[in-house]
Amino acid sequence: MMGTKGLLLIFDGMGDRPVPELGEKTPLEAADSPNLDRAASDGVNGIMDPIAPGVRPGSDTSHLAYIGLDPYRVYSGRGPIEAAGIGLDVKPGDIAFRCNFSTVDEDMVVTDRRAGRIVEGTDQLARLLDGMEIEGVKVILKESVAHRGALILRGEGLNADVSDVDPHEEGRPLHWAKALDSGSEKTARVLNELVKISHEKFSEHELNEKRAEEGLPPANVLLPRGAGKLSQVRTFEERYGIKGAAIAEVGLIYGVASIGGLDIIRVTGSTGGLDTDAMEMIKAAIRATEDHEFVMMNIKGCDIAGHDGDAEAKVKMVEKIDRAVGYLLSHSTDDMYVVLTADHSTPVSIMNHSGDPVPVCMLGRGVRVDDVKEYGERSCSKGGLGRIRGSDLMDILLDLMDRAEKFGA
Amino acid sequence: MMGTKGLLLIFDGMGDRPVPELGEKTPLEAADSPNLDRAASDGVNGIMDPIAPGVRPGSDTSHLAYIGLDPYRVYSGRGPIEAAGIGLDVKPGDIAFRCNFSTVDEDMVVTDRRAGRIVEGTDQLARLLDGMEIEGVKVILKESVAHRGALILRGEGLNADVSDVDPHEEGRPLHWAKALDSGSEKTARVLNELVKISHEKFSEHELNEKRAEEGLPPANVLLPRGAGKLSQVRTFEERYGIKGAAIAEVGLIYGVASIGGLDIIRVTGSTGGLDTDAMEMIKAAIRATEDHEFVMMNIKGCDIAGHDGDAEAKVKMVEKIDRAVGYLLSHSTDDMYVVLTADHSTPVSIMNHSGDPVPVCMLGRGVRVDDVKEYGERSCSKGGLGRIRGSDLMDILLDLMDRAEKFGA
Numbered sequence: 175m176m177g178t179k180g181l182l183l184i185f186d187g188m189g190d191r192p193v194p195e196l197g198e199k200t201p202l203e204a205a206d207s208p209n210l211d212r213a214a215s216d217g218v219n220g221i222m223d224p225i226a227p228g229v230r231p232g233s234d235t236s237h238l239a240y241i242g243l244d245p246y247r248v249y250s251g252r253g254p255i256e257a258a259g260i261g262l263d264v265k266p267g268d269i270a271f272r273c274n275f276s277t278v279d280e281d282m283v284v285t286d287r288r289a290g291r292i293v294e295g296t297d298q299l300a301r302l303l304d305g306m307e308i309e310g311v312k313v314i315l316k317e318s319v320a321h322r323g324a325l326i327l328r329g330e331g332l333n334a335d336v337s338d339v340d341p342h343e344e345g346r347p348l349h350w351a352k353a354l355d356s357g358s359e360k361t362a363r364v365l366n367e368l369v370k371i372s373h374e375k376f377s378e379h380e381l382n383e384k385r386a387e388e389g390l391p392p393a394n395v396l397l398p399r400g401a402g403k404l405s406q407v408r409t410f411e412e413r414y415g416i417k418g419a420a421i422a423e424v425g426l427i428y429g430v431a432s433i434g435g436l437d438i439i440r441v442t443g444s445t446g447g448l449d450t451d452a453m454e455m456i457k458a459a460i461r462a463t464e465d466h467e468f469v470m471m472n473i474k475g476c477d478i479a480g481h482d483g484d485a486e487a488k489v490k491m492v493e494k495i496d497r498a499v500g501y502l503l504s505h506s507t508d509d510m511y512v513v514l515t516a517d518h519s520t521p522v523s524i525m526n527h528s529g530d531p532v533p534v535c536m537l538g539r540g541v542r543v544d545d546v547k548e549y550g551e552r553s554c555s556k557g558g559l560g561r562i563r564g565s566d567l568m569d570i571l572l573d574l575m576d577r578a579e580k581f582g583a
Numbered sequence: 584m585m586g587t588k589g590l591l592l593i594f595d596g597m598g599d600r601p602v603p604e605l606g607e608k609t610p611l612e613a614a615d616s617p618n619l620d621r622a623a624s625d626g627v628n629g630i631m632d633p634i635a636p637g638v639r640p641g642s643d644t645s646h647l648a649y650i651g652l653d654p655y656r657v658y659s660g661r662g663p664i665e666a667a668g669i670g671l672d673v674k675p676g677d678i679a680f681r682c683n684f685s686t687v688d689e690d691m692v693v694t695d696r697r698a699g700r701i702v703e704g705t706d707q708l709a710r711l712l713d714g715m716e717i718e719g720v721k722v723i724l725k726e727s728v729a730h731r732g733a734l735i736l737r738g739e740g741l742n743a744d745v746s747d748v749d750p751h752e753e754g755r756p757l758h759w760a761k762a763l764d765s766g767s768e769k770t771a772r773v774l775n776e777l778v779k780i781s782h783e784k785f786s787e788h789e790l791n792e793k794r795a796e797e798g799l800p801p802a803n804v805l806l807p808r809g810a811g812k813l814s815q816v817r818t819f820e821e822r823y824g825i826k827g828a829a830i831a832e833v834g835l836i837y838g839v840a841s842i843g844g845l846d847i848i849r850v851t852g853s854t855g856g857l858d859t860d861a862m863e864m865i866k867a868a869i870r871a872t873e874d875h876e877f878v879m880m881n882i883k884g885c886d887i888a889g890h891d892g893d894a895e896a897k898v899k900m901v902e903k904i905d906r907a908v909g910y911l912l913s914h915s916t917d918d919m920y921v922v923l924t925a926d927h928s929t930p931v932s933i934m935n936h937s938g939d940p941v942p943v944c945m946l947g948r949g950v951r952v953d954d955v956k957e958y959g960e961r962s963c964s965k966g967g968l969g970r971i972r973g974s975d976l977m978d979i980l981l982d983l984m985d986r987a988e989k990f991g992a
Contacts, residue, residue: 552953
């Protein structure tokens with residue numbers, strides 16, 4: 175018996191705007207979702223600005239806010255989150271980058287940013303550089319899916335204000351990193367030296383000989399981008415005195431979870447796509463509460479449908495989620511608090527994230543049940559929570575869980 | 584084709600409180616305003632605290648907040664805004680003052696703060712001082728309407744923490760400026776020297792000989808007040824990547840607009856009074872969207888009726904505005920987003936600004952239309968926007984216009 179549990183279910187990009195083809199309903203409003211509506215009926219509801227009204231959140235910044243970290247302080251670029259997301263142990267002070275294994279010609283013009291969408295062998299290339307030292311700075315490099323990887327520079331005198339080496343477009347020369355402030359000059363120098371070495375070592379590696387024989391472009395350079403420096407962050411347990419876990423589908427969310435000090439749980443059948451097994455994920459989340467007081471879960475599908483501008487697919491994804499929520503409602507325990515929300519809106523009309531607020535429903539013993547009967551963007555706006563912010567979420571949940579500290583006497 | 588447009592219509596002081604003589608309705612609720620109600624029906628509505636709940640806004644501070652500037656950072660006194668409002672080019676670091684051309688007797692006692700409400704000739708007096716240097720500080724002085732003017736001190740080593748020279752009451756001696764912090768000592772010294780010189784030069788000017796002949800009090804001294812230092816502010820275009828314009832009726836709003844980097848558009852027939860031609864102003868605002876993505880407009884009348892405590896006049900002004908809004912609704916385009924709001928409440932019972940929130944309605948493609956059917960202080964409080972702040976306005980509008988930047992990935 176561990177006392178109260180908190181389960182934060184985040185439906186990525188679920189929020190939307192009225193869609194003409196759905197009769198001016200949002201996909202969430204149009205979906206047949208009796209379980210989500212039952213949750214709204216049994217809970218207290220509201221709308222939430224993940225960051226602030228009108229601000230378009232990334233999934234990374236909103237998740238940081240939800241687990242009680244200030245994204246304006248903690249977030250300084252995507253690098254550290256990507257690096258943490260593929261399992262690298264990012265430490266405060268580290269300068270981290272996303273990077274591609276790419277193809278350049280003899281003039282260092284980038285001819286293929288993805289090296290022919292290389293699938294295998296990047297682990298061998300990463301090992302050529304991983305662990306080396308340049309000017310006393312340790313290089314940590316790990317491959318990720320396909321042509322992707324993450325790089326960490328660890329050492330004294332580094333800052334993250336450097337330009338991307340990746341030119342972001344093919345047919346353009348590689349951009350040597352430039353320091354954008356005086357504290358980042360060493361970073362730029364070490365980074366450029368590393369890129370030079372990557373070109374030398376990758377070019378002569380047997381993997382590229384083999385690729386040449388097969389008529390494939392060589393993965394002959396490392397192209398870093400998205401420099402960021404990790405701030406000092408106390409672990410989740412240090413901050414709240416409870417253990418937390420995360421279940422997700424994509425590296426970005428695992429990266430946030432890892433930086434935030436949550437245990438990482440992976441679920442078979444979670445694909446990150448519309449075909450994901452939401453039911454298995456919900457079951458795993460319930461199991462995770464056995465040894466964690468807090469579990470955050472991200473289901474990605476709605477966001478993908480939103481980016482695709484596919485209202486129909488988004489409705490179907492909501493309905494899949496609804497069935498999993500139905501399982502949760504009939505298996506939740508008396509000491510469990512459940513939050514149902516999204517990390518941002520991804521309107522099918524915009525095909526990108528928007529700053530519209532997201533619905534939020536909180537369920538559990540003692541919540542001030544309001545008269546909202548449907549879980550939707552507009553119905554929840556009439557609920558008892560009013561309009562809150564992502565940075566409020568953890569405090570409200572901990573308070574419901576009776577695990578909040580009193581401020582004052 | 585420039586893509587989406589945003590039109591921010593600000594009805595100065597429109598918000599109010601229930602008025603017994605109007606059957607406990609506010610003037611806005613009591614008015615016959617079918618077009619404002621149609622806007623509410625077609626839009627998403629809420630209430631807004633221009634600065635923060637309960638804070639009584641000036642028109643300057645609320646307009647600053649609405650165009651995305653933090654009034655607590657940018658606003659340090661009315662001087663810079665007045666100076667910008669009459670067309671002076673206020674630069675970051677300038678110390679600016681409002682000032683009166685006034686009358687003092689031989690003991691420097693202020694006998695008439697408005698020099699007999701002088702109408703003509705202050706331009707000649709201003710030219711006597713404009714351009715001179717004191718301790719290396721450049722003096723910029725320009726007359727405004729009647730006895731009013733604006734003064735800028737430009738140079739090194741100046742700060743704005745100085746007391747007013749204007750005693751704010753007649754029959755009291757002129758107050759020599761005092762530095763209120765150590766950084767403002769030079770400002771106080773230069774200012775006092777300038778006031779002395781103004782007295783000498785104005786006294787012997789032929790304008791005052793002529794006024795003496797006509798039995799009018801001389802404009803024989805400059806009385807500065809409201810010192811403020813302009814902060815570094817990036818232009819509207821630098822901040823948002825779009826061009827903005829402002830249409831207003833009074834210098835104070837034009838001053839904010841100018842500091843905020845909006846183009847200034849003046850409309851014939853806009854009087855700043857209850858007799859203003861609101862229809863012409865709306866038409867000018869629509870025309871301004873042809874070469875500006877953002878247009879802010881301020882119509883002053885309701886505020887005047889509020890300060891006068893005249894509920895009847897306020898109702899009539901709302902009805903005049905309603906007809907102009909009707910024209911706008913039937914002439915707005917598909918790519919236009921319209922915001923209808925006020926800069927503060929000016930309750931007829933208070934005859935001054937109050938900290939009550941103001942109604943806000945947002946209209947345009949894709950907004951989450953709610954079930955509010957009337958544009959009023961209380962009806963809008965039930966809308967889908969909930970309760971927002973003036974500092975949120977620009978972010979929400981830019982998000983609707985699909986011109987917001989994503990924070991994160």
